[in-house]
Amino acid sequence: MFESIVYKEWSVAWIHNSKFSKLLQLIPYQYKLIRGVDFYNYCLDIISKQSNFEIKFGEISEVKTEGNKALMQLNGEAFFADFLFNSISFFKPVLKPKELYLLQHFKGWIIETEKSAFNPAEATLMDFRTSQEHGTAFVYVMPFTDTKALVEYTLFTGKLLQPNQYEKELKNYIQEILKIDSYKIIENEFGVIPMTNHKFDAADGHIINIGTIGGQTKGSSGYTFRFIQKHSARLVKNLIKRKNPFIALPAGPKRFLFYDRVLLQILKENKLPGNKIFTQLFKKNKPQQVLRFLDNESSIADELKIISTLPTLPFLKAAIKQR
Numbered sequence: 001m002f003e004s005i006v007y008k009e010w011s012v013a014w015i016h017n018s019k020f021s022k023l024l025q026l027i028p029y030q031y032k033l034i035r036g037v038d039f040y041n042y043c044l045d046i047i048s049k050q051s052n053f054e055i056k057f058g059e060i061s062e063v064k065t066e067g068n069k070a071l072m073q074l075n076g077e078a079f080f081a082d083f084l085f086n087s088i089s090f091f092k093p094v095l096k097p098k099e100l101y102l103l104q105h106f107k108g109w110i111i112e113t114e115k116s117a118f119n120p121a122e123a124t125l126m127d128f129r130t131s132q133e134h135g136t137a138f139v140y141v142m143p144f145t146d147t148k149a150l151v152e153y154t155l156f157t158g159k160l161l162q163p164n165q166y167e168k169e170l171k172n173y174i175q176e177i178l179k180i181d182s183y184k185i186i187e188n189e190f191g192v193i194p195m196t197n198h199k200f201d202a203a204d205g206h207i208i209n210i211g212t213i214g215g216q217t218k219g220s221s222g223y224t225f226r227f228i229q230k231h232s233a234r235l236v237k238n239l240i241k242r243k244n245p246f247i248a249l250p251a252g253p254k255r256f257l258f259y260d261r262v263l264l265q266i267l268k269e270n271k272l273p274g275n276k277i278f279t280q281l282f283k284k285n286k287p288q289q290v291l292r293f294l295d296n297e298s299s300i301a302d303e304l305k306i307i308s309t310l311p312t313l314p315f316l317k318a319a320i321k322q323r
Contacts, residue, residue: 001229005038008144013125017279024125024287031123033142033150060088065205083245085235087211093198098322100264102195103159104222107166108152110187117180118143126282128275129177130169134161136267136274139173148186151178156195156222156267156274166190193222197261197322202249208235215249219260220267221294256296258322259303265318272314284309 010031013024047053058075063086065071070084095101124141131137135157143149153169155161174180193212200215202208210216216227235245250257266272281290285306292298293306307315 002034002039002042005034005042006032007035007038008033008120008142010121010123010142012121013123015126015279015282016124017128017275020279020283022282023122024282026287026291029288029291031125031142063088063090063207065207068206070206082206084207085210085245086207087209087213089213093196093200095196095198098261099198100196100261100268101158101198102156102264102267104154104156104193104195105160106152106154106189106191107170108150108189109170109185110148110150111174111180111183112148112186113180113183114147116146117178117183118146118149120145126278127173127177128279130173132273132275134165135270136278137169138275138278139170139177141178152189158268160192193217193224195219195222195264195267197257197264200249203246208245210235218294218296219257220263223294226295252296255303258319261322262315262318265322266314269318272311277310280310281306 011025011027013026013031015022015024044055047055056074060072060074061076062073063071063084066080069080069082072079072081072084092101118141120143123143124139126138126140128138130139130153134155137153137155137157140152140154141149142152151170151174153166153173174183194217197219200209200213202214208214210231211228212224214231216231217224218227230251231247234247234251238247239245263277266277267274289298289302289306292302298306
């Protein structure tokens with residue numbers, strides 16, 4: 001439903017490490033970028049045209065179930081509803097034994113150069129030719145034109161870096177890998193996504209959890225957007241058919257949660273570097289198989305093929321710890 005606001009899309013994408021480079025042919029998949037401002041404007045425009053919606057802005061201090069209603073405190077005022085859909089995490093989850101919690105954090109610049117510096121038909125999905133001293137780290141590049149691109153430095157680690165460390169790695173990558181000496185920064189962004197095998201609650205009384213707090217962020221990759229769309233479709237289907245939105249988590253086979261737990265265990269211990277794992281995935285398998293796997297839509301045959309291409313001993317040890 002968001003096709004009309006896709007800002008740029010690519011049918012091919014590179015993956016690099018220090019000893020390996022491959023241009024991935026993604027079809028029938030496409031790598032798509034939607035700008036945040038376009039996404040919000042698109043959704044708010046649809047909502048504003050509905051006569052039964054009212055948009056309010058403010059500080060939400062509390063959400064809870066009270067009696068047979070959901071309660072929200074907005075700017076000190078109480079609002080009640082039959083159901084409340086909540087995407088706000090008010091606290092870090094309390095982890096149980098075998099639950100892990102990492103962070104995917106990223107700093108990105110949209111840069112513009114005076115001379116041609118990019119091939120706008122080719123994106124970079126993962127480039128591990130950056131320092132791995134802090135943990136698994138890579139850069140992805142989404143070129144809009146031959147002189148303008150988003151360059152994003154991303155890490156999977158237990159804690160955040162200092163602001164100047166992100167900027168240092170971005171500058172190094174642009175100069176050393178992209179071979180660009182002169183550019184200007186048009187926009188910048190920073191974000192943090194939890195990567196965890198913590199079991200989030202689908203609901204708390206009359207509060208329906210959505211987004212990351214609703215368990216829609218894939219633990220081993222941080223992928224969220226498509227999982228949110230699938231989850232929202234299920235919520236709507238239930239509302240129409242049953243007059244309530246309650247659904248069980250997770251959707252689909254539970255084996256994908258086990259795969260996530262195993263990979264998180266390996267990333268947490270850092271005994272097998274993440275750059276080697278992700279490079280091996282795309283080096284030894286068709287990109288379509290890997291993308292289906294990352295979307296939790298792969299077949300068991302796909303998964304057996306993928307698993308067979310990964311180092312056996314580290315994954316076996318991690319699997320035993322997560323049994």
